[in-house]
Amino acid sequence: LISSDGHSLFVLDDVAVMTRNQMGYQGGDDDVDTIDPLGAVWNSNRLTSYDLETGRAQWSVGGPAETAGPLAGCFFLGAPSIDGNELFIVGSLGEEVRLFVLDPATGRPRWSQLLAYSDTKIESDIARRWVSTPIAVGQGIVVCPTTVGWLVAVDRVRRTVLWAHRYLPEEEGEHRGFGDNPGTEFLPQTELGGQWLATPPVIADGLVVFAAPD
Numbered sequence: 363l364i365s366s367d368g369h370s371l372f373v374l375d376d377v378a379v380m381t382r383n384q385m386g387y388q389g390g391d392d393d394v395d396t397i398d399p400l401g402a403v404w405n406s407n408r409l410t411s412y413d414l415e416t417g418r419a420q421w422s423v424g425g426p427a428e429t430a431g432p433l434a435g436c437f438f439l440g441a442p443s444i445d446g447n448e449l450f451i452v453g454s455l456g457e458e459v460r461l462f463v464l465d466p467a468t469g470r471p472r473w474s475q476l477l478a479y480s481d482t483k484i485e486s487d488i489a490r491r492w493v494s495t496p497i498a499v500g501q502g503i504v505v506c507p508t509t510v511g512w513l514v515a516v517d518r519v520r521r522t523v524l525w526a527h528r529y530l531p532e533e534e535g536e537h538r539g540f541g542d543n544p545g546t547e548f549l550p551q552t553e554l555g556g557q558w559l560a561t562p563p564v565i566a567d568g569l570v571v572f573a574a575p576d
Contacts, residue, residue: 363441363494367466370420371412372442372449378402404485409438409451411469421469424453432471433462437484439509440494440560452477452495452506454484459508461497461516473521477506477514493576496562505563505570513563513572529574 363374378400408424427435435455442451442464449464459478464471484491495507503524504516511530516523563572 365441365444366414367444367449369414370466371414372444372466373410373412374438374441375408375410375422376403376425377407378404405483406435406437409433409442409464409469411466423464423469423471432469436462437491440496440507443497443499443562445499448472450497450499450504450506452497452508454480454509456483457481459510461504461506461514475516475521475523477516477523478508478510478512478526480510490576494560496560498563498565498570500565501568503565505565505572507560507563507572507574509576511576513570513574515570529572530576 363377365372403426406424406426408422410422411420412418413420423432424436424438425431425434433453433455436453437455438451438453439459440452442449444450444466447466449466451462451464453460453462457479458476459480461475461477462471463473480487480490482490490509493507493509495509497507498505499518502518504518506514506516508514512526512528514523514526558573558575560575561573563570
């Protein structure tokens with residue numbers, strides 16, 4: 363998952379993608395967020411910026427919660443979108459799904475907005491880890507997929523939620539947003555070839571068109 367502003371390349375690093383149900387894995391439920399057969403961390407990843415001309419790393423945010431860096435413990439859910447001098451990315455931090463706005467030159471967080479909640483943490487929901495959240499920015503609005511059944515628009519100037527649309531019926535999963543009662547089911551898992559791929563929403567003529575992969 364990569365994106366670029368023409369000067370830098372933005373990459374999701376340290377993303378654990380293989381299931382922990384591997385031969386030789388001896389971990390239990392208490393350590394699913396920290397241990398797997400390959401030594402990967404499941405409750406976080408990193409967003410790294412590389413210089414397009416030299417290939418050198420410029421900055422990195424995220425990583426394990428035990429570290430002291432910016433946005434430590436965050437699991438970014440897709441490559442960032444860049445518009446003007448702002449970088450937009452959706453991340454899961456504990457039970458919260460948030461929009462984070464960063465400085466593209468330094469990675470310094472500028473502001474964030476809560477989008478939704480999930481009753482299952484990202485390290486436990488294998489299906490949701492595969493649902494990317496590419497963002498659309500236009501007409502002063504940031505349209506954000508969330509991986510939990512909500513499509514949320516944020517007012518870029520006021521930095522508040524403009525509207526939220528629930529496209530996934532509540533009985534389809536236990537994820538919730540904006541005060542819904544939690545359920546008990548995981549997001550249904552499907553074969554990798556049995557669902558749409560993640561694509562960004564399209565903002566055109568006052569409308570938003572979105573094909574939800576979940």
